[in-house]
Amino acid sequence: MAKKTARDEDISKRPAIRKKLLKLFEDVDKGFDNQRERADEIMDCWDAYNCVLGPRQFYNGRSQLYLPIIRVAVNARRTRFVNQMFPQNGRYVDVTSDEPDLPLELVALIEHYVGDAKLRTQVMPALCVNGDIEGQYNAYIHWDKVERHVVSREEKPVVVGGAETPEAGMIETMVEETIEDAGATMEVLHDADVLVLPATVDNAVQALEVGGSHTIARRWSKTAIETAIDEGDILEEEGDELIEAMDKVKDGNDLKDPRKSLASAAGIKIEGDSKIAVVYETWVKLKVDGKRRICRAYYAGQKRILGCKLNPYWCDMTPLLSAPVEKVAGVFKGRSLVKPGVLDLQVDANDALNQAADNRPYHMAPVTAVDPEMVGRWESLVLDIGAVWPVGPEGVKVLEFPDVTPSALAAIAANKAQIFEALGVNPSMLPQQTGKPGAKRNQAEIALEQQVDVLTTADAVTNIEGEILTPYVRRALDYDHQFRTKDIRVKMFGQMGQRASMQLVKPTQEHRRYELAWRGVEAARNAAQIQQQIAFFGVLQKMPPQLYAGYRLNAVPMLTRAVENVFGASLGALVFENVSELYRVDPQEENGMLMQGFPVKTNPLDDDPKHMQEHMAMLQSLQPGSPEEKLTRDHIQHHQQAMQIKAIMAMNGPGGNPGGGGRGPQPGAQPAGPRGGGKGPPGMIHQDRLPAAGALTMPRKT
Numbered sequence: 001m002a003k004k005t006a007r008d009e010d011i012s013k014r015p016a017i018r019k020k021l022l023k024l025f026e027d028v029d030k031g032f033d034n035q036r037e038r039a040d041e042i043m044d045c046w047d048a049y050n051c052v053l054g055p056r057q058f059y060n061g062r063s064q065l066y067l068p069i070i071r072v073a074v075n076a077r078r079t080r081f082v083n084q085m086f087p088q089n090g091r092y093v094d095v096t097s098d099e100p101d102l103p104l105e106l107v108a109l110i111e112h113y114v115g116d117a118k119l120r121t122q123v124m125p126a127l128c129v130n131g132d133i134e135g136q137y138n139a140y141i142h143w144d145k146v147e148r149h150v151v152s153r154e155e156k157p158v159v160v161g162g163a164e165t166p167e168a169g170m171i172e173t174m175v176e177e178t179i180e181d182a183g184a185t186m187e188v189l190h191d192a193d194v195l196v197l198p199a200t201v202d203n204a205v206q207a208l209e210v211g212g213s214h215t216i217a218r219r220w221s222k223t224a225i226e227t228a229i230d231e232g233d234i235l236e237e238e239g240d241e242l243i244e245a246m247d248k249v250k251d252g253n254d255l256k257d258p259r260k261s262l263a264s265a266a267g268i269k270i271e272g273d274s275k276i277a278v279v280y281e282t283w284v285k286l287k288v289d290g291k292r293r294i295c296r297a298y299y300a301g302q303k304r305i306l307g308c309k310l311n312p313y314w315c316d317m318t319p320l321l322s323a324p325v326e327k328v329a330g331v332f333k334g335r336s337l338v339k340p341g342v343l344d345l346q347v348d349a350n351d352a353l354n355q356a357a358d359n360r361p362y363h364m365a366p367v368t369a370v371d372p373e374m375v376g377r378w379e380s381l382v383l384d385i386g387a388v389w390p391v392g393p394e395g396v397k398v399l400e401f402p403d404v405t406p407s408a409l410a411a412i413a414a415n416k417a418q419i420f421e422a423l424g425v426n427p428s429m430l431p432q433q434t435g436k437p438g439a440k441r442n443q444a445e446i447a448l449e450q451q452v453d454v455l456t457t458a459d460a461v462t463n464i465e466g467e468i469l470t471p472y473v474r475r476a477l478d479y480d481h482q483f484r485t486k487d488i489r490v491k492m493f494g495q496m497g498q499r500a501s502m503q504l505v506k507p508t509q510e511h512r513r514y515e516l517a518w519r520g521v522e523a524a525r526n527a528a529q530i531q532q533q534i535a536f537f538g539v540l541q542k543m544p545p546q547l548y549a550g551y552r553l554n555a556v557p558m559l560t561r562a563v564e565n566v567f568g569a570s571l572g573a574l575v576f577e578n579v580s581e582l583y584r585v586d587p588q589e590e591n592g593m594l595m596q597g598f599p600v601k602t603n604p605l606d607d608d609p610k611h612m613q614e615h616m617a618m619l620q621s622l623q624p625g626s627p628e629e630k631l632t633r634d635h636i637q638h639h640q641q642a643m644q645i646k647a648i649m650a651m652n653g654p655g656g657n658p659g660g661g662g663r664g665p666q667p668g669a670q671p672a673g674p675r676g677g678g679k680g681p682p683g684m685i686h687q688d689r690l691p692a693a694g695a696l697t698m699p700r701k702t
Contacts, residue, residue, distance in 0.1 A: 012308035025299045031195045039192040045338040063357035073423045078128040086120045094519035112490040113476045116183040126188045131325045135336040138189035139321045143479045145182040184476035193217040213284040234306035246275045283318040315478035323467035349415040356408035362401040371395040469518035587614035608639045
């Protein structure tokens, strides 16, 4: 029987594998050369976002001003999208399971990883900006582990004769323990550092299936190379040779590093003499043990293969997540949102601003023309407040230069409006008030803005959630199953109506029964949905029960979800408290009390059929005519009466009449307060703003 290749075994020295890798890395080099023009265009877009004047400017004067139109537009989109993806209640993950009870501890664990990875504060804002500027979302998911050696003080009894003796006193000792912080983290990659071959595939998974590859350009220092050797990612001999080669060469790889220009924009200077090696991390399917397997290989140029192993992840998926912001048919990568025309409009706005700035001093400080034949001693004329010139007015003339600022501002405003339209920035994303100055916007303007906002936001956010965030939460569960071996304490939101608590989560043993998805967009729209749900529940209450035979109305799930979204999971459990378990008594405990001769009262929250079944089973073992038998029959009779009362209440409805004919809300009515004031209850979403929260509304009457 042939030996099976282990995941941690290096296979780069095998002749067939090495030959395949050398041919592969030739294609990778050509691929990076082919996308060099795209990388240069992306750098121009980054300069526009960082407000850096470049050679694209037509006007070259004294002023060096830059209008941050593209920066404001991209930041507005980033703020809107991130807030939409991360709802305020802190519930980001939705789980579907074939089990009756949802694995709430699993959801709490994934949301714990989301918080530790800082997706809300660091990763997703940067990814949104990268997507708009570069046209592609690129992220890399890996398991990160940090160890901390913590020291604490503890008091222990004095040891006398090998035994602890508390009577002798306590002594203070210093105890050191190792704490491990680990979790699934996400790294944002620049598009210039990511190559997927062939470039015409529809998605990254298909690229591997058709014989292509995923490559990430890594820039390693000597310390990073030594760390990779210690962790076994690359071979020690090849790693040492690479370090020696770094000391000999003057210049590194000519592959452009977008981080240098971005660091410069942030005020950070990367020294040119720092030795950095460009290493290709490539994922490809190779034939190993007679089967095509996903492998990870490292390459440092000059036919130097640093190492190659089978996919180290048990889920057998590559950690690269890459998707275009706007899909182009027949091409894997998307085009920058800034590149098509938007950048030219930004350049034109900068030129108009700088021309107006250069013209303003001449307009504000005009030139005085003097006729030397008519004005003697014209050199003594001094320009000052209240100055008196003893000359005739016909010999002096003020030359006023035209003010080009109004025309420049008009051109800037037109370019700004066109840039916002091209990038999908609507007035709802901007903090300032829209509309005419001094005039209140009408309902039609507000409704139009909100509808445009819904269409723009939903399309962009749904894309990034489906391509990046949902794969992340699923991959986080896979990595947790593989790497975590110890219990972890996380904050868990209990079932509906139960308050949040801290709970230990054991290592995941099986995860094929669960389906995880990101629920940010849906949660953000719940405000309008809940408002419509409450209105529709009034319609259901008006319907006779015979219309929905076999069903019953239960408002608890709707109310608990509404309270949770309004107050949050932690506070909502205290505001709308679940007291059902506080007053319920197990039927077996009731049987024990009845056997001891204690009368037991029924509770309105009891499951009467289940209780009666348990009591009837015990009744058969009791002696007829005994006190216990009489108490049990009386208790069963009380359960029967309670069932009849509940049935009558269900038939009559809340108003006391069959079908629920009380003074409830009219069918289709929206929640509102008493008439006369013209205002709804606090927090009610206005009819014109319902589309912004994801609701579908009927056309308004004219």
